[in-house]
Amino acid sequence: MHDSPPTGASTRVLTSKEKTALDLFFQGDYSQAYDLFKEIYDTQRVNHGDDHPYTLQTLTSISNCLSNLEKYDESLNVITDVIKYHTEKSGRFDSKTRVAIKSKCILLNKMAKFNEAIELLSDLWEFEEANDITNSIETLSTLVSAYTGKGDFEKAKNRVVDLVQITAGTKGADHPEALRAQAMLADILLKMGEKEDATVLLEEILEKQKEHLGCLHADTKRTEEYLEAIKSAKEIESSEISETEKEELEEKRVGIESALKQNEKAISVYEEGKYQHSMELFTQSLHKLKKYKSEDKLGILETRHSIAMLLDKVGRPWEGKKQLLEVLEEQEKFLPCDSVDLLTTKSDLAVILCSIGKYSEAYEQSWEVLQLAESSLGADHELTLTINNNIACILIHLAKYDLAKEIAQKVLEARKRVLGDSHMHTLTTLNTIAHLMNIDGNSKQAYELIIEICEYRKKILGEKHPLSLSSLHDLSLAADNIGNHVASFNLCLRAVSLLKKSLGMGHPVTLKVQLTVMVYFMQGGFSKKAKELSDILFEHMVTVNGFYHPDTIAFMQEFAKMIAAKGETNFAYSIFRMNYHNRVYIFGEDHPATADSKAWTSLCYIKLLREARRHLIY
Numbered sequence: 001m002h003d004s005p006p007t008g009a010s011t012r013v014l015t016s017k018e019k020t021a022l023d024l025f026f027q028g029d030y031s032q033a034y035d036l037f038k039e040i041y042d043t044q045r046v047n048h049g050d051d052h053p054y055t056l057q058t059l060t061s062i063s064n065c066l067s068n069l070e071k072y073d074e075s076l077n078v079i080t081d082v083i084k085y086h087t088e089k090s091g092r093f094d095s096k097t098r099v100a101i102k103s104k105c106i107l108l109n110k111m112a113k114f115n116e117a118i119e120l121l122s123d124l125w126e127f128e129e130a131n132d133i134t135n136s137i138e139t140l141s142t143l144v145s146a147y148t149g150k151g152d153f154e155k156a157k158n159r160v161v162d163l164v165q166i167t168a169g170t171k172g173a174d175h176p177e178a179l180r181a182q183a184m185l186a187d188i189l190l191k192m193g194e195k196e197d198a199t200v201l202l203e204e205i206l207e208k209q210k211e212h213l214g215c216l217h218a219d220t221k222r223t224e225e226y227l228e229a230i231k232s233a234k235e236i237e238s239s240e241i242s243e244t245e246k247e248e249l250e251e252k253r254v255g256i257e258s259a260l261k262q263n264e265k266a267i268s269v270y271e272e273g274k275y276q277h278s279m280e281l282f283t284q285s286l287h288k289l290k291k292y293k294s295e296d297k298l299g300i301l302e303t304r305h306s307i308a309m310l311l312d313k314v315g316r317p318w319e320g321k322k323q324l325l326e327v328l329e330e331q332e333k334f335l336p337c338d339s340v341d342l343l344t345t346k347s348d349l350a351v352i353l354c355s356i357g358k359y360s361e362a363y364e365q366s367w368e369v370l371q372l373a374e375s376s377l378g379a380d381h382e383l384t385l386t387i388n389n390n391i392a393c394i395l396i397h398l399a400k401y402d403l404a405k406e407i408a409q410k411v412l413e414a415r416k417r418v419l420g421d422s423h424m425h426t427l428t429t430l431n432t433i434a435h436l437m438n439i440d441g442n443s444k445q446a447y448e449l450i451i452e453i454c455e456y457r458k459k460i461l462g463e464k465h466p467l468s469l470s471s472l473h474d475l476s477l478a479a480d481n482i483g484n485h486v487a488s489f490n491l492c493l494r495a496v497s498l499l500k501k502s503l504g505m506g507h508p509v510t511l512k513v514q515l516t517v518m519v520y521f522m523q524g525g526f527s528k529k530a531k532e533l534s535d536i537l538f539e540h541m542v543t544v545n546g547f548y549h550p551d552t553i554a555f556m557q558e559f560a561k562m563i564a565a566k567g568e569t570n571f572a573y574s575i576f577r578m579n580y581h582n583r584v585y586i587f588g589e590d591h592p593a594t595a596d597s598k599a600w601t602s603l604c605y606i607k608l609l610r611e612a613r614r615h616l617i618y
Contacts, residue, residue, distance in 0.1 A: 015040075018058075019459060025065065027462045034065035051085045053096075060100065063107075072111045079104045093127050095135070105142050114150040121146060125159075134170050137163065137177065144184055153192045160185045174212050176219060179205050183223060195230065202227050214340040214383075215302050218267055224299070225260040229253065255292035259285040263303065270310070273465035273502065279310035297334070301327050302341070309348055313466075315507040315544055317355040324349050338376035340383060343369055347387050354390070355508070357550040357586060359397045366391045380418055382425065385411050389429050396432070397550070399591045401439055408432045424460070424467075427453050431474065443481035450475045466509065469499050473513045489520050506540050508551065515555050522562050534559050550593075553582050557597060564604060569611065573604035 017040055024033035037058055044055040059082050066075035079100060086097040101120055108117035121143040128136035140163040147156035164185055167178040182205050189198040202223055209220040266281035286303045293299065305327050311320035328345050335342045346369045353362035366387055373384040388411045395404035408429055415426040431453055437446035454471040461468050476491035496517055499510040514537055521530035538559070541552045557579050564572035580597035587594050 019455070021061070022459050023462060025061070026460060030065045030068045034062060034069065037061045037065060051089055056082050056085055056096075060103065063103065067107055067110070072107060076104065076107055076111070079107060093124075093131075095132075098124055098128075098135070098139075102138055102142060105146065109142065109145050109149055112149065114146045117146040118143065118150070133166060137167060137170075137181075140166065141181075141184070144188075148188065148191070153188055157185070157188050157192065160188055174208050176209075176213060179209055180219065183219075183226075186226075190230070199227065199230055202230070211340070214344060215298055216306070216341070216344070218264065221260060221263060225257065228256055228260070228293075252292045255288050259288035259292065262288070263306075266306070273461065273467065275310050275313040275466070275503075279307055279314060282307045282310065297330070298341075301330055305345055305348070308352075312352050312355050315503070315509075317352050317508075318546075321349070321352045321356065324352060338372050340377070343373050343377075343383060347373075347383065347390065350387075350390060350394075354394055354397070356546070357548070359394055359550075359586070363391065363394045363398065366394060380414050382418070385414055385418075386425070389425075389432060392429075392432050396435060396439075398587065399593075401436060405433070405436045405440075408436065422456055422460075424457075427456055431471070434474070434478070438478060438481055443478065447475075447478040447482050450478045464498055464502050466499075466503060469495050469502065470509065472498075473516070476516065485520075489517075489524075492516050492520065506544050508544055511537060511540055511544065511555075512551055515551070515558065518555075519558055522558065522565075527562070527566070530562055534562065548582055548586070550586060553579050553586075554593075557600070560600065564600075569604055569607050573601065573608055576601040576604055 017036060021033050021036040021040060024030075024036065041055065041058045041062060044052065044058055048055050059078060063075045063078040063082065066072075066078060083097060083100045083104060086094060086100055090097060101124060105117040105121050108114070108120075121139055124139045125136060125143060128139055140159055144156050144160045144163060147153070147159060160181065163181045164178065167175065167181045171177055182201060186198045186201040186205065189195075189201065206220065206223045206227065209217065209223055213220050215221075262281050262285040266278045266285065269281060270278040282303055286300065286307065289296065289300050289303060304323060308320045308324040308327060311317065311323065324345065328342075328349065331342050331345055346365065350362045350365040350369065353359075353365060370384070370387045370391065373381065373387055377384055388407055392404045392408040392411065395401070395407070412426070412429045412433060415423065415429055419426050430449060434446045434449040434453065437443070437449065450471065454468070454475050457465065457468045457471050463469075472491055472495040476488045476495060479485075479491060480488035492513060495513050496510065499507065499513055503510050514533065518530050518533045518537060521527075521533065534555075537555055541549075541555050545552045556575055560572045560575035560579070563575075576597055580594065580601050583591065583594040583597050
């Protein structure tokens with residue numbers, strides 16, 4: 001996990017150079033980020049002075065770059081300068097000074113300078129205990145790490161007990177941070193040789209994590225892994241088993257540990273948008289779990305669930321649907337109907353149904369799951385909000401825009417309140433609302449909102465992440481809606497180029513964006529290029545999505561328009577007519593897409609009648 005530079009996004013607008021430096025940092029290119037932050041720092045020193053907040057913010061970013069490059073001594077010197085400037089300007093216990101001191105102590109722990117870290121953190125803890133208890137959580141957590149690193153487990157235990165009480169008091173006993181604090185206490189108890197107490201505490205934590213976070217959450221998996229390691233160690237230490245059995249148990253322990261680490265790595269790779277690699281890691285982990293932990297049905301099903309959703313992400317939704325239905329069938333045998341894991345699986349099934357164009361089925365599935373989620377988890381639980389957001393997206397496909405807008409607005413308000421304005425899930429809902437703005441004709445507002453979403457996603461995820469590229473395509477469409485056709489076309493071409501590299505030519509998202517490019521070629525009069533691209537797209541669309549997928553039908557609609565413009569009216573009419581019947585079946589008679597097919601079918605029919613009359617006359 002990298003040390004993150006402060007962005008200052010909440011207080012000022014970042015320059016393009018600062019945004020680039022942050023992009024490089026979050027993509028893991030610490031060396032180039034350091035060089036760019038250094039340039040920014042030199043400019044800020046000249047323009048603002050050494051002790052200006054902007055300058056100190058950049059200096060902190062430089063320290064974090066150096067820390068991630070493992071240049072700890074240099075990083076320490078830089079953060080010490082930051083502390084000096086803040087102390088001289090605002091005092092030792094000002095909030096900005098304290099944040100910098102905590103950063104320095106994290107660095108001191110990495111350098112094994114535990115005594116120095118303990119001295120600084122003890123002073124901070126004494127101040128915050130009396131004056132700012134809510135901001136003492138990071139202080140205590142870092143102090144516990146320092147005492148643990150030093151081997152003073154008794155003092156580490158005392159401080160972690162304080163941490164448990166504060167997190168429970170300020171955030172609630174079942175909050176993820178409170179459960180992490182309890183896990184720290186269990187770790188220290190284990191180091192002190194109190195294995196039974198540690199095991200009991202971890203089992204209690206695991207039960208709460210499964211209930212409130214779900215079995216797929218990284219914290220839950222980590223606790224499971226810890227308990228498994230303790231159990232295996234106890235079995236190996238037992239004198240009642242033979243050497244051969246000990247070797248077998250050790251092999252099993254190593255195999256399970258490897259599988260769980262691969263799962264954790266797969267989650268990390270998934271968050272980077274590397275879906276194919278993530279799926280490969282989950283698949284390898286699944287084989288090990290089946291071999292070494294076959295009794296853990298729930299863990300095996302969770303991994304299969306992850307693989308099913310990744311199949312959808314890499315453009316193989318039919319395979320994903322098949323696997324997810326198998327997972328659901330097994331889960332229903334032993335999980336309560338309102339358990340988080342079962343509800344998540346049912347919700348994800350609706351997502352896959354949407355991917356394969358079965359919007360009505362997806363809506364019915366989501367609505368059924370929503371009732372259970374609201375009654376068992378509450379309206380503000382993240383799963384409930386996710387289901388509601390999915391329903392809003394499905395309603396857009398079904399052209400029920402007013403209801404979609406009403407639901408999306410409620411989800412946005414809740415996510416802003418619970419998660420904050422810049423959380424990835426909040427941005428997902430904002431994207432849904434931007435799409436609805438475009439439909440309502442508020443193209444300028446939609447364009448500005450999508451620019452904001454693009455910037456956030458690019459900053460947090462990197463430019464090449466699939467979600468960032470999806471936003472780039474949305475921005476292209478929004479630019480077209482406000483009349484900026486050249487910019488729209490260029491953005492679309494860039495999105496296609498990056499999508500081919502990250503997801504591949506045959507991925508459904510890549511194909512969808514390329515369809516937009518084909519339409520631009522047609523509208524711009526580049527009929528030869530449009531035809532060449534249509535030949536490529538037809539083969540991929542049918543192979544990947546199937547002939548009756550809405551995206552394939554959308555492609556056929558544009559293809560028919562292209563050949564109609566070339567005078568092939570009879571052929572175009574047959575395609576428009578076929579599309580009309582398919583869209584009636586998928587969307588219903590009143591859907592705008594159905595109306596579009598009906599209008600074009602009528603136009604072609606009238607043109608064919610006129611041509612027939614001309615032939616009769618002549």
